Amino acid sequence: MSALPPSVERIELDELVCWRVQVGDGTLLVAQQGAQILHYQQGTQAPIIWLSEQARYQRGQSVRGGAPVCWPWFGGLTRNPAAVQAMHSNPASAPAHGNVRGLDWQLLGIDQHDGAVTLQFAFDSRKHPLPDWPHAAELQLDIRLDQQLHLELRSRNLGTQPLVLSQALHTYFAVSDIRDVRVHGLDGCRYIETLEDWQERQQQGALGFTGETDRIYLDTPTRLSIVDPGWQRRILLDARGSRSAVLWNPWIDKAKRLSQFAEDAWQRMLCIETANIWDDCVTLAPGASHSLCLSLSSEPL
Template identity: 60%
Template sequence: MSTQVERVELDQLTCWRIRVAGSELLLAQQGAQILSYRHNDQPPLIWLSPEAAYRRGQSVRGGVPICWPWFGDLRRNPEAVQAHYQQAEAPAHGLVRAEDWQLLGIDEEDDAVSLHLACDTRQTPLAGWPHDARLTFTVRVAQDLSMRLETLNRADAPLTISQALHTYFAVSDVRQVSVEGMHGCRYLDTLQDWRELRQAGEPTFTGETDRIYLDTPARMSILDPGWGRRIHLDACGSRSAVLWNPRVEKAMRLSQFPDDAWQNMLCIETANVLDDVVELKTDERHLLELRLSSTSLAR
């Protein structure tokens, strides 16, 4: 297939569809949010809700929302992260998911396409967060998918952030999959009053799951026997990850989410959270990288 780069309008959002090297990616310029990704005739690697709404000012359910400059509930973040925000009510997962990002450019190679986007708080201040930072996001689409999220602190004072690439993965049946590479990791189970536990064996999903893993390895893999594949997550600049699946009751309360959609998705969020937060001095940068690929299981 020849390389195709196409701007498309989905309801209220400007999006970009990239086809190259047998891969297809859809990205919304709002929030620099990857919406979907698949390779050849395989099932999608990235899950997008069948009820996804493409509205200005709200994140789309699914894909890879960018959580920054904090992750989750701000009140659960370290004090240094909380101190940077000056309003009473703090939205979950930070301030950039619904912001208009600037498209810096699109680079085409023989077998890859890269999109470069930026959110610059000097040009577009974030309400309640009066700090000078530049956030850039580069997505490279080839036979695999790579993401690079860079934070530059341009302020005179140090900056502390938490963040995540909130990736929704498509799976055949979450009740049949496991995650390789996390044996022995410490984790906080938010459903057990944030109790700290240690992972024994590979995580599986027998009920609602919301865990923050610490000291995570550079590679984790989703083992999906139903679709005969492993999805590999290779991360750099991150020592924490979040595993999330809403299961039945919570799924019924989520927006843009069919009641039974929990069966076919799993979030593994490559992150910098809790004691893995990012501390930047003036003019210092941090790079969070994630590469996604898949391999077939031996028959």
């Protein structure tokens, strides 16, 4: 069977410019705003990345689902270590997950090589200063589609003082039914239970889901996996440059309060956010850079 050559197409979804990429039987859709991946699917299997049925494609607003980039802080800024908060002149008014997920990034280039396609996006805070965050930094996201999907998020300090960041690739995964899936790789990890006064606990065995879940896992291994018996598949997440991850599902009540989110959508998604947070934040000396990398693939059970 001869494979079709890779293809890249520019499309517009409502207000957003997007790039649709096909490599072999893999399809990828990326919005230029936020360099946000919206869709990733291999062949005829269910999508690996989840996108809300109620997603809205509007300027200035992150799309619900896909893989938003949270930077230069993750979550509520006032929950971050003091050194991350100190980068901002008004932490109490800072938006959750930083600013770049709702801003336009620059497309640096599209490279087609060895049967793979790489899209390179950049955000430069010297050209687009972030409110109340007076620092010179460049962020680049390389998105490479081959037989797998590879993300590399590189932060570079272009200023003269140390830069301290927290960040995450806030990936929404598609699952057959959240109540049936298990996440492997977390056994023995410390975690912060944000729903119970941010207490520190320790994971025992694989993680299943029976209610709202919002946890920061620490000392995470390079590989996590989602075992999904309903769709008879295992999604593999291989990370580098990260020792923390957020596991999130809003469940029934919080789902009702989320934007662009159907009331029952919690059943079909699970966020595993490959991160640098809590005691795993990134400190960059002037001129230094850091890469947070994630490769996604799937295999039958």
